[in-house]
Amino acid sequence: MQIVRRIVKRCPSCGSTGLYYEAGMITGQKYHCRKCNYIGPLVFEEEVEERLKPGDSGKHGSGFP
């Protein structure tokens, strides 16, 4: 079993991880929370460990034509 670590970004307002990155032209980089509509450059970063199941790497059964 393989364990990978990755950083997830968390909304400082509602704690949701449903953030997406928004690049502004003048205002610079921002994050946008799709749950509470928070927009701003500050987000919480959290390191999580993910276990990859053997045989599950590189193959995605759904969402691929």
Ligand SMILES: [Zn+2]
């Ligand atoms: Zn939020």
